[in-house]
Amino acid sequence: MHSLNYICTLSIVVSFFLLSSCKHDDHAAQHENAAKEVVEDDHNHSDEIILSHSTAERFGVKTAKLTSGMFNEVIKVSGQIVPAPDDQVVISARSSGIVTLAHGITPGCHVNSGATIATLSSKGFSGGDTNEATAIALNAAKKELDRITPLYKEGIVSQKDYNAAEQAYEQARASHSGSKSGSVATAPVSGSITQLLVQQGEYVTAGQPIAVISRNSRLTLRADLPEKYYSLIPQINDANFRTTYNDSIVSLAKLNGKLISSSSANSVSLPGYVPVYFSFDNDGSVIPGAYAEVYLLGQSRDNVLTIPLDALTEHQGKYFVYTKLDEEGYQKHLVTIGANDGQMVEILSGLHPGDDVVVAGAIAVKLAETSNVVPEGHSHNH
Numbered sequence: 001m002h003s004l005n006y007i008c009t010l011s012i013v014v015s016f017f018l019l020s021s022c023k024h025d026d027h028a029a030q031h032e033n034a035a036k037e038v039v040e041d042d043h044n045h046s047d048e049i050i051l052s053h054s055t056a057e058r059f060g061v062k063t064a065k066l067t068s069g070m071f072n073e074v075i076k077v078s079g080q081i082v083p084a085p086d087d088q089v090v091i092s093a094r095s096s097g098i099v100t101l102a103h104g105i106t107p108g109c110h111v112n113s114g115a116t117i118a119t120l121s122s123k124g125f126s127g128g129d130t131n132e133a134t135a136i137a138l139n140a141a142k143k144e145l146d147r148i149t150p151l152y153k154e155g156i157v158s159q160k161d162y163n164a165a166e167q168a169y170e171q172a173r174a175s176h177s178g179s180k181s182g183s184v185a186t187a188p189v190s191g192s193i194t195q196l197l198v199q200q201g202e203y204v205t206a207g208q209p210i211a212v213i214s215r216n217s218r219l220t221l222r223a224d225l226p227e228k229y230y231s232l233i234p235q236i237n238d239a240n241f242r243t244t245y246n247d248s249i250v251s252l253a254k255l256n257g258k259l260i261s262s263s264s265a266n267s268v269s270l271p272g273y274v275p276v277y278f279s280f281d282n283d284g285s286v287i288p289g290a291y292a293e294v295y296l297l298g299q300s301r302d303n304v305l306t307i308p309l310d311a312l313t314e315h316q317g318k319y320f321v322y323t324k325l326d327e328e329g330y331q332k333h334l335v336t337i338g339a340n341d342g343q344m345v346e347i348l349s350g351l352h353p354g355d356d357v358v359v360a361g362a363i364a365v366k367l368a369e370t371s372n373v374v375p376e377g378h379s380h381n382h
Contacts, residue, residue: 049322049330051368056328061361063324066353068305071346073298074339075232079223079241081290083194083214084279090212095183096205097122099198105211107196111187117211118185120204138172145169191215194288219282220260221252223294224273235298239278240342242293243286249295249342255280295342305351306344311359312337313366321351322358322365330358330365 051061093099097120105117145165152162195212198204221241225233237259239252252258257280276296312335313320319337322330335350351357358365 047331048325049332049365049369050328051330051365053327055368056361056364059361059364061364062359063356064359066305066307066347066351066355066357068303068353070300070302071304071306071339071344072238072300072341073232073235074341075225075229075236075296075298077223077225077294077296079221079292079294081243081286081288081292082220082222083288084218084220087218088194088212088214089187089189089191091117091185091187091210093120093183093185093204093206093208093210095120095122097183097203099200099202099204099210101196101200105193105196107193110192111190111213113187113190115187116184117187117193118198120183120185134172134175137175138169141165141169141172185210187213189213189215214288217282218279219286219288221257221278221280221292221294223276223278223296224270225276225296227272227274230274232298233274233276236276236296238297239276240295240297242342243290244292245287245290246285250286251343252278252280255283257281293342295340297341305347305353307347307351307357308359309340309343309345311357311362312345313362321347322362323351324356324358330368332369 100119100121102116102118105111111117145168148157148162148165151157152159191213193211194214197209197211204210221239223239223241225236238257240249241252242249257278260277260279307321311321313322319335321333321335323333324330333350336348338346338348340346
């Protein structure tokens with residue numbers, strides 16, 4: 001009897017544990033399925049970036065429909081901005097002497113036509129002030145001409161003697177600068193002094209260059225093209241450039257730019273490079289002498305997908321672009337890029353015509369991506 005009771009009790013305990021185990025397994029299965037659903041739901045949102053409309057507006061996020069169009073072949077080189085040769089004037093000394101620069105004459109200053117750049121004097125040197133000597137010679141020649149003129153009219157002096165006196169006077173007047181204190185170097189044109197070739201108190205000889213004035217109305221861009229691209233020179237017709245002191249791209253087409261020459265045997269350039277020259281209007285934003293990053297533009301190609309360079313983001317050497325899905329949803333795309341002209345970049349893969357691409361404010365979308373926050377109820381099934 002006791003044995004039977006023991007067996008019944010043991011059966012009840014075993015049944016209880018089996019039932020508990022089944023319930024536990026069912027609960028675990030339900031928990032696993034729920035977790036799977038959460039993972040799957042999270043996976044549905046993993047490629048979506050949420051950025052509120054108000055935040056996008058505040059950070060200047062803008063999009064544009066991607067279309068194919070024309071794009072130029074591009075060769076990226078280095079270069080320099082130099083004054084146009086026909087835009088510069090050299091001021092030379094009219095006589096030998098000590099240079100005294102006029103007040104305020106420094107490189108970069110603006111001068112008007114006729115302004116005094118420097119005066120020159122030879123006082124204290126052997127032979128004296130040459131200008132003083134020419135003044136004395138002019139005075140003597142004038143007195144001689146004044147003396148002989150009435151005698152010539154009365155027939156006392158021959159035509160030959162009168163002509164000789166008149167010639168001596170004209171020569172003396174041409175040699176004299178008109179200033180008793182020394183010769184004066186003046187600006188023949190209005191412009192900026194780009195170079196001072198002498199120093200205050202320096203002795204110069206007649207004809208020696210003193211300064212260079214540039215009207216700065218036109219400038220020249222010299223692009224140093226590697227010789228390996230020499231065969232492509234006939235295709236080059238335009239250029240964009242960016243100076244070292246400015247992040248903005250300058251388009252020569254917008255500055256009335258034109259190709260001057262693509263090579264010259266007498267051109268001074270780096271070994272292994274061929275200089276390509278462009279002339280363009282100076283709008284005041286470009287400094288002569290500045291070095292530049294140059295994008296030489298060649299033959300055009302059609303049906304090319306391009307986006308602004310600002311639309312690209314980079315991470316570990318890979319490039320990404322964001323597209324807009326709806327009012328607040330964005331998606332990240334890995335893209336392969338081609339050439340760029342400093343403003344637009346060619347897209348070789350990763351995007352298609354019609355995609356609504358983020359062309360401005362991409363950094364704001366990238367920051368929203370790193371926050372990885374997806375509001376409840378916002379979902380896309382792409």
